[in-house]
Amino acid sequence: MGDSINKCDCQAINEELADKVKAEMEDDDCISLLSSFFKLIGDDTRIKIMYALSKSELCVNDLAVILNMTKSAISHQLKLLKMSGQVKSRKDGKFVYYTLDDEHVFEIIENALIHVKHQK
Template identity: 90%
Template sequence: MGESVNKCDCQAVNEELAEKVKSEMEDNSCFSLLSAFFKLISDDTRIKIMYALSKSELCVNDLAVILNMTKSAISHQLKLLKASGQVKSRKEGKFVYYSLDDEHVFEIMENALIHVKHKK
């Protein structure tokens, strides 16, 4: 393929520093995944669901009550979160319980909340 459309057209002021930082940059696919993650959690309902799940494993009914929403609306958002690997589920009897997929998602939630409360 051809050259990048956004090719740099300037000289670094501190070439050594610029090269050091450039060598430490993640590849574009990593940034694309990170961007997709932030787009996913940028929805108010999904972020509320993830926050609730950071506190406890919950079923759709409990999430619907907590967020004052319909089970259908909650299920739709959970489907997106599960497909993206942010939440996992387990079945117990006739109920499906959801939780955050791993501790990293929990840490992101906690750190983001600390950040917005600090900026408030």
């Protein structure tokens, strides 16, 4: 019964184009992962952390100072980012240093910044 709600109830105006685009669409699992990624980064604090990490490898203390937040709050957000694979860490003595997991995350942030600055 729930499937009928999501079924298309019309015909394509340009069927050839609609079929072409439909064939190029990502599968639902990939779209779900993409949506989850945007939900994860759709938080001001996590965006600030990721932006800071796009500039340099940083420890919790440094991030707390940069963002004027408690170490506990930063640690909580870093845990979410790490569990989702957006940041990685390395231990050096008693400190843990964080970096973005890969350059793709950096590129997404940079492109998003270009987009929002263009709209100003």
